[in-house]
Amino acid sequence: MIMELHATIRKPSVAGSFYPYDREQLEQQMLLALAREKDNLQRITLNRPLLGGIVPHAGMKYCAVQAVHFFEQLRLTGQQPDTVVLAHPNHYGQGPAMSVDDHEYWQTPLGKVAVDRSFAEALQLPVDSRIQDQEHSAEVILPYLQYFLKPGFRIVAVNMLQQTLQMATRLAWKVMAAQSQLPRKLLFIASSDFSHYLPPAEARRRDAFVLQEIIDRNAAGVQQAVRIHQATPCGHGPIMALMEYSRMRDPHYKALILRQGHSGEVVPMPEVVRYVAMAMVEGDQP
8 A cells, every 4th residue: 555644635626627616606507507408307217226327527618418417317316325436537647557545535616525534445445645636537526426415425536547347347346345344325436528539420429339338238348349449438447347336236237328418519619529427227127
């Protein structure tokens, strides 16, 4: 384990850029996204417990209309997790293959959320807070959790530098083992945007191969689709970890697409980043 002496509160690093620094403006952005998506939200009824989901981590200006679909469905289920495991990519190429941080709290304009230190320690992963301090892909998910869940939940952010199927499966097993040691009502979120900087039609075409493998519950197929079709979901490792965890929890789980879109729908541009919100729910028993 890497031992560190570090501040106990992780301060927001991308508030004011990826999402508003002002509390009222941040809440207003959530409300506007929900209002815009009202009709689409009413067409979806899950009617079964959530195991986790895939949520984009771009600036809220670009992807809140996709992200709120997952969190509103979570709210409608009435589930209140004790701990949210937030697996996310490493955009800086530094640090251990997988790691957690040693902060006691994470802070956003909506307040502080405690880290489940006991659960993080049970994962038996290296501790490296320095790489987490600059990484946005977990931080931007936290305001959604704070807005849509009741206070009292805790988080464990897992930073994935190596996004292989082997590493994803390892993380899923570690989460399952920790959950058996420390019983928690757990929610597993994979933070990921999808294809980057391609024309919209081409980005959608490439992502379709990855999405089909997710729907088919084939984590190995996700890795193959990324390689063969040159799709660029930045968090395919967290996605595969979520899929493996969901399979371990329920071999009959279902993966459902809630909402898709891209950055060009907000600001016209020839090359876009695509965003997809998905839910992993308990399946039908045979």
